[in-house]
Amino acid sequence: MGFQPIVPFGGMAGWAFLQRTRAAQAAAHEATPAISRDTAYFAEKIGSIDSAADLVGDYRLLKVALGAFGLDDDLPNKAFIRQVLEGGSIAPDSLANRMVDKRYLAMTKAFGFDLGTPRTRLSDFADEILSSYRGRQFEIAVGEQNPDMRLAMSLPRDLGTIVESDNTADGRWFAVMGNEPLRKVFETALGLPSSLAILDIDRQLGVFRERAAAVFGSGEVSQFADPDRLEDLNRLFLMRAQIADGGASMSPGAVALTLLQSI
Known part of the structure; x- marks a missing residue:
């Protein structure tokens, strides 16, 4: 092995x-x-x-x-x-x-x-x-132990490609929504249900943008060119993912404290 x-x-x-x-x-x-x-x-x-x-x-x-x-x-x-x-x-x-x-x-x-x-x-x-x-194969191996860690590892590369593209502001959001790993990160970090995908694509865009503005202060993907803002996204994703995975065994106070620490 x-x-x-x-x-x-x-x-x-x-x-x-x-x-x-x-x-x-x-x-x-x-x-x-x-x-x-x-x-x-x-x-x-x-x-x-x-x-x-x-x-x-x-x-x-x-x-x-x-x-x-x-x-x-x-x-x-x-x-x-x-x-x-x-x-x-x-x-x-x-x-x-x-x-x-x-x-x-x-x-x-x-x-x-x-x-x-x-x-x-x-x-x-x-x-x-x-x-x-080598880097991607290591990410796969990490993902076999913890899928959330694989998503966190790939986030700077995958989101960075979209941020650096010459796409429009809407186009960047569409690229995020069309990338399954990135969509998972954003849905989790922003507290959005996966069922959002059944809505009209333009309505989905509005929900992602509005929620991002409420959480990060800006509704645009371009904000994640800032390393500190990217780290905020990653931290919020990991904390909310942990709550989703183990929330049933966590007390209400522990859940609240974790969320407060992530904001």
Whole structure:
């Protein structure tokens, strides 16, 4: 059995422990035989890959490539991934550009098969992809112990991509609502029910914006470019998630104190 991350607590206590031990735990996870074999193979072989067809034709390379962008579940969908990669990122109407899930666009840009020379030929390409792969695989392993910690770990990266985009204010909210992990974080932090999803999309937008303004003082996603505001969101998410998980065993006073500490 490979290394299993240790997350002894939920909520902010668990988050603080994970932050203190993250580097050591991540290193132990990266040293497991499965991760070591995958990364060594990718580093050795990726420089010889010149096309999307080459990549999807090698199961082990494709596994790492998809894992680096959080697309592990697409491993069986070789024809689709080839189509996305071959369409490239330059043409505005390419498949990757038209997809709501921008992870596909990020992967397409990273490999650059629509360029004269694909980025797989760059000397630092393997290190770039493997760094992301190792990080995301560690997040998955943490999530197997505590799903909320996985969401907290991915929050800066996933929300940061949306905040830094050239999207409109409404478009950023739509991107958050369309990203299942981020939506879960916001629904939990803002005290919103998952049943909100059955409402008309514009009504959902209004609810998210109004609730964010009430809790954080601003109703716009762009506010989370501020690291302190991002940390506020993460802290509120973890505390409310802990209450939801263990609220039945907590006294009313303990629940109230936890909520007060999170605001």
